[in-house]
Amino acid sequence: MTPPTARLLPVAALASLLALGLSAPCFAQAVSAPAQPTASAQPSVRYDIGYDIFYPVRAQNGMVASEHRLATEVGVATLKRGGNAVDAAVAVGFALAVVLPNAGNLGGGGFMIVHDAKSGRDVAIDFREMAPAKAFRDMYLDGQGKVVPDRSLYTHLAVGIPGTVAGLAHAQEKYGTLPLAEVIAPAIKLAREGYAVTPQLAGLLEVERDHLAAWGATRAVFFKAERPLRVGETLVQEDLAKSLELIAAQGAKAFYEGSIAEKIAAEMAKNNGFITADDLKSYKVVEREPVSGTYRGYTVKSMPPPSSGGVHIVQMLNILERYPLKELGAGSAQTIHLMAEAMKLAFADRSEYLGDPDFTKVPVKGLTARAYADELAAKIDPDKATPASTIKPGKPAPYESDQTTHFSVADSQGNVVSTTYTLNLNFGSGIVAEGTGILLNNEMDDFSAKPGVPNAFGLIGGDANAVQPFKRPLSSMSPTIVLKDGKPWLLTGSPGGSRIITTTLETVIDHIDFAMNPAEAAALPRVHHQWTPDELRVEKGLSPDTVKLLEQKGHKVAVKPTMGRTQTIQLRDDGLYGFSDPRNPDGMTAGY
Numbered sequence: 001m002t003p004p005t006a007r008l009l010p011v012a013a014l015a016s017l018l019a020l021g022l023s024a025p026c027f028a029q030a031v032s033a034p035a036q037p038t039a040s041a042q043p044s045v046r047y048d049i050g051y052d053i054f055y056p057v058r059a060q061n062g063m064v065a066s067e068h069r070l071a072t073e074v075g076v077a078t079l080k081r082g083g084n085a086v087d088a089a090v091a092v093g094f095a096l097a098v099v100l101p102n103a104g105n106l107g108g109g110g111f112m113i114v115h116d117a118k119s120g121r122d123v124a125i126d127f128r129e130m131a132p133a134k135a136f137r138d139m140y141l142d143g144q145g146k147v148v149p150d151r152s153l154y155t156h157l158a159v160g161i162p163g164t165v166a167g168l169a170h171a172q173e174k175y176g177t178l179p180l181a182e183v184i185a186p187a188i189k190l191a192r193e194g195y196a197v198t199p200q201l202a203g204l205l206e207v208e209r210d211h212l213a214a215w216g217a218t219r220a221v222f223f224k225a226e227r228p229l230r231v232g233e234t235l236v237q238e239d240l241a242k243s244l245e246l247i248a249a250q251g252a253k254a255f256y257e258g259s260i261a262e263k264i265a266a267e268m269a270k271n272n273g274f275i276t277a278d279d280l281k282s283y284k285v286v287e288r289e290p291v292s293g294t295y296r297g298y299t300v301k302s303m304p305p306p307s308s309g310g311v312h313i314v315q316m317l318n319i320l321e322r323y324p325l326k327e328l329g330a331g332s333a334q335t336i337h338l339m340a341e342a343m344k345l346a347f348a349d350r351s352e353y354l355g356d357p358d359f360t361k362v363p364v365k366g367l368t369a370r371a372y373a374d375e376l377a378a379k380i381d382p383d384k385a386t387p388a389s390t391i392k393p394g395k396p397a398p399y400e401s402d403q404t405t406h407f408s409v410a411d412s413q414g415n416v417v418s419t420t421y422t423l424n425l426n427f428g429s430g431i432v433a434e435g436t437g438i439l440l441n442n443e444m445d446d447f448s449a450k451p452g453v454p455n456a457f458g459l460i461g462g463d464a465n466a467v468q469p470f471k472r473p474l475s476s477m478s479p480t481i482v483l484k485d486g487k488p489w490l491l492t493g494s495p496g497g498s499r500i501i502t503t504t505l506e507t508v509i510d511h512i513d514f515a516m517n518p519a520e521a522a523a524l525p526r527v528h529h530q531w532t533p534d535e536l537r538v539e540k541g542l543s544p545d546t547v548k549l550l551e552q553k554g555h556k557v558a559v560k561p562t563m564g565r566t567q568t569i570q571l572r573d574d575g576l577y578g579f580s581d582p583r584n585p586d587g588m589t590a591g592y
C-alpha cells in the first residue's frame with residue numbers, strides 16, 4: 001500500500017522561510033487597528049496570490065491526516081475498500097491505539113464531529129471519560145486542604161472511566177458502513193506483528209521512563225529488560241491484540257461488561273483505584289449539537305461542552321471578525337496583539353463558566369453571542385496589552401435554559417470526520433491494566449482539583465469544573481469543521497491541552513484571512529495566551545522585530561516549545577488538500 005504522500009520540503013526550511021516571509025516588521029507597523037474594517041483599507045500584503053509557497057498533499061477521492069504513517073495507511077486502505085469517512089476514522093482511531101501509544105488509545109476518551117453528506121447534518125459525538133461513582137470534590141487534597149502532587153496524574157485515582165471504545169463503536173454503528181470487526185482488523189495485525197519504534201516514540205518513552213517503569217504491566221509492554229524500547233526495535237503488543245480481538249468479536253460490551261471490564265476493575269481494586277465494574281457498565285456516549293458560529297461568511301462547527309474548545313473558538317472569532325486581519329497580515333505584531341487580547345478574555349471566561357453541561361449550566365449562547373463579542377471587543381486597546389490581572393470573567397447573557405492526538409478524514413461522497421482523542425498526558429497515567437495491554441488515562445487532572453490551583457496545563461477553574469461522580473472533566477479538545485456554502489471546506493484540530501483552542505483558532509484564521517493552504521498554515525509559528533499566566537507564549541521562528549513590537553505594547557513574550565500538531569484537510573472545488581503538522585515527523589497525510 002503506497003498512497004501518495006506527505007511532505008516535500010524539510011520542515012526546518014519551511015518554518016524559517018515562512019517566518020521570514022511573513023513576520024517582517026513592515027507588515028507589523030502598518031497598522032493602528034480600526035475597530036471595524038473600512039471599505040477603503042488596502043491590504044499591506046496580499047496572500048491570495050494564486051500560488052502556494054509550500055505544497056500540501058493533494059488527492060481526488062479521499063484523504064486521511066493523522067499523527068502516524070501506519071494509521072494513515074490503514075485509513076486510506078479503508079476508504080479504498082469502499083468504506084466511508086466514519087469507517088476510515090474508526091479504523092484510524094483503533095490503529096492509533098496501537099502505533100501511537102502516547103496518545104492513541106482504548107483507555108482514554110475524546111470527541112468526534114461527523115458531517116453526514118446525505119442529510120447535511122453535523123453531529124458531535126462525546127466520548128469523554130467520566131468520573132467514577134466514588135469520586136468526590138476534594139479527592140486530590142490532603143488533610144490540610146493542599147493538592148497532593150501527582151495524585152491526579154500518576155495514580156489509579158487519576159483515571160476516568162474510559163470512553164474511547166464506546167465512542168468509536170457508536171460512530172461505527174450509527175454512521176459507518178462496514179462491520180466493526182473489519183475496521184478493527186488492521187489494528188489487531190499491527191499489535192500482533194509489531195512495528196518499528198520511531199525516534200519520536202523512543203524519545204517519549206525515555207522522557208516518561210520513570211512514570212512507565214513504576215508499573216509491571218507497563219514495563220512488560222514498553223521495556224526491554226530495564227530500559228524502554230529504542231529506535232528501530234519492534235514493539236509487539238500481544239495483550240492489546242487480544243483485547244482488540246474481543247472488541248471486534250463482541251463489540252464495546254467486551255470492554256464495558258466483559259472480560260476487559262473485569263480486568264480493569266481488578267487492576268483498580270488492587271491499587272486503591274475507584275473505578276468498578278458497575279462504573280464501566282454505566283459509561284454512556286452522548287451525541288450533542290456542535291457549537292456553531294460564522295466567520296467572514298464561513299460556518300464554523302466545533303465541539304460543545306464538556307469541551308471548552310468550540311465555545312471559545314467561536315467567541316474569539318466573533319471578536320476578531322471586526323478587525324481587518326487580512327490587511328494587518330499573518331504574523332504581524334498587530335494581528336498577534338489582537339489575537340492575544342481575545343485569547344485572554346476567552347480564557348478568563350473559561351475559568352468561570354465552562355464545565356460538563358450535564359452537571360452545570362454553561363451559557364453557550366451568551367458566550368458565543370455577537371452582542372457579547374461587542375462588549376468584549378470594546379475592552380481591547382489596539383495599542384496596549386491589558387494586564388491579565390485586570391481582566392475578570394465577563395458577564396455573558398444568563399444561562400439558557402502534553403498527550404492527545406487529532407485526525408481528519410474525508411471521503412469521496414462528501415462525508416467528513418474530525419476527531420480528537422486522548423489519554424491526557426503522554427501515555428496517560430502510565431498504568432497498563434494488567435492482562436489487557438491497555439494504557440489508562442489520567443484525565444481526572446482536567447477537573448479543577450481546588451479552585452484557583454492550576455492543572456497540568458496551567459488552567460484554573462472552580463465550581464463548574466469540580467469533581468463529581470459521573471461528571472466529565474472540562475476539555476480543550478476542539479475537533480472542528482468549517483463549512484462554505486453548507487459544505488465542508490476545512491477539517492482541523494490538534495493536541496496541546498489549553499493550546500489546542502488557540503492552535504485551532506489560528507489554523508481557521510490562517511486559511512480564511514490569509515488564504516493559506518494546510519501546509520502553509522502548519523508551518524507558521526504559533527502564539528498562545530491563556531489569561532493566566534500573563535504570558536504571550538510564542539514559538540521559535542517569530543521575528544525578533546515582531547517580538548519587540550509586542551513587548552512595546554506591554555506583552556510579556558516567552559519563546560517556548562512548539563504548540564499543537566494539527567492534522568488538516570481542505571476541501572476545494574478541484575480536490576482535497578491536506579497536511580500533517582511538521583511538529584511531529586511521524587505524522588502523515590495521504591489520499592487517493
Ligand code: DON
Pocket residue numbers: 402403404422423424425443446474475476477494495496497498500
Ligand atoms: O482534554 C483536554 O483538554 C486535555 N486532556 C488534552 C491534553 C492534551 O492535549 C495533551 N497533549 N498535548
